Amino acid sequence: MPIKINHLSYTYMKKTPNEVKALDDVSLEIPDKKITAIIGHTGSGKSTLIQTLNGLLTPTEGTVEVGDFVITNNPKKNKKIKELRKHISIVFQFPEYQLFDETVEKDVAFGPKNYGFKEEEALKKAHEALAKVGIDESFYKRSPFELSGGEKRRVAIAGIIAIDPDILILDEPTAGLDPHGSNIILNLISELNKSGKTIIIVTHDMNIVMNYSDHVIVLSDGKLAFEGVSSDLFNGDVSNYSIEIPKLFQFCKLLEEKGAKIEISKIRTIDDLFNQLKERK
Amino acid sequence: MNNLTFGRYAPFNTFVHKLDPRNKLLMMILLLVSIFLKVDSWSSTLILTAFLFLLLIAAMIMSRVSFLQLFKSLSMMWFLVIFLLLIYIFIPNPNYNPEHIAFYIGSYAVNYDAFYQSGYIIFRLIMMIMITMILTATTKPMDLTYAIEWYLSPLKIFKYPVAHILAMTLSIALRFIPTLLDETQRIMKAQSSRGVDFNKGGIFKRIGGLVALIIPLFVSAIGRSEELSNAMEARGYNPYAKRSRYRILKFSWRDLIAFISILAIFGGILTLKIYDANFIKIDFIYWIFGAKPLF
16 A cells, blocks of 8 residues: 655644644655655654554645545545554554553454454454564463563554554654664564565664665655655755764765775665675675 | 643733733632622523623633634533433422413423523523633633632641642642643554544443543553652652742732722622612513513
8 A cells, every 4th residue: 555645734733822833745655565764853743744644633734645545634524544544553652651451462452353353353363463573472461561661562562563554654663662672673663564564664763764764754844855765865965854874874985985886775784785795805 | 632622721912811810810709709699580680690791701802712612612511401401390490380381291391490590500600611711711820820829828827838739739730731631642542543433433332442541541640640759859849848939920000900890890799689689670581471470
């Protein structure tokens, strides 16, 4: 399901003294079955953008097309929103705050049950999702509130994965986690992408953007500032977007300046760099 | 969920906004009392109520409170209207008068008085909502708590210095209402992503959805309160210490004008009440429906 956004605007608290224009005439496309990163400083409209994608916010102007679904600025025309949410799900920032049930497996099965799966099927889906995020059977009957922060987050993400959406949106999934915990989640994201899901990830971490994303969108003050691949972004002028260029990219750039024949646009991880250097030898 | 934003502070710069919060609080209480004073005859009461109603509308226009918000909050009252009507229809009427029967339900007589009484109550409730809306839309919550603290400060004389503690509790509670509302919205959105529909579905489904909202909300609220108390203690907060304040409340000429006019209105109505002045005696029911006089 490709996503197409046409002239999207969104205004908070419209017609009050506190009016804020969060998105201003944004048009872009998010490619199917790829990992897209959305970046921008706080208040640039990232969270607003992802919430319009599955109809949690109704656009003030413009439309969002997700496959056959079209979200317009007329809430009465936006039927089938629930059907749409089955295909496109959001993992919000700090998703551990959405846990509520008595046991881990029940909590994860909550989503599938809401979408009409029977108790047993929902539990089966829950177990599959928990296995994907690396939570083993000994946790199934425990209360989600007694887990550690990283485990809670993985259970909460499993709660969304269990719905089995085609498009998965993650809002800063690694915020507040230790390196080990964030690695688990990032590996999970790239696994999910390989199994054919479209991933949209909101992040401030440029290393994630470089290592994982196929497509990058930069928002600045509610406007689209950049759309393309990460190497083009890092090569260009980034001084306006408060972006810190990853160390690996800087290193590759220096290598190229010193005369090493490498293709920077194809390098995403240290392994890529190593392989290219090995081939040159 | 948007109904909850009713009466939120709106940062304009009108006459009412500039008034001292202590004064506004006192004037609000005076107005509330005058609304609930009932002069002996119905006709006089109605005329007084209509006068107060016009006054409140003028105050709303003056303080730029949105009428749309008022109508929104009133739209939640239809249930109350029906409930009150039912009560007044089915409790025995002490002033039973066969001339006042409007119609029969089976063999049960329904009096005009039932509509009259419930209508009057609803009208007074609407005016109450208007008054509180004017107060909360023109006064910052913090200023309101300072006003309450000021009114409670005489308790010190009785060796009962709770004014500050109460005011602090109140201001923290008020401060966290918007935070908790934001939190509610956030959790609602997260659970909507998991297929909860808070607006549709049968009663059991909706209750299930509410559980998924309330439990995370409580968990975060309790966690937040513990964090807050730790943070306050870490900064050396002591409820019994004497504190200085950034905002200083001032009683200006505006306050004097407003207070004197409200006091005059209140005094006038109170005088009418005490002397049972039935300055006008028209039976409105007689007028409209041609039934015999009420009292």
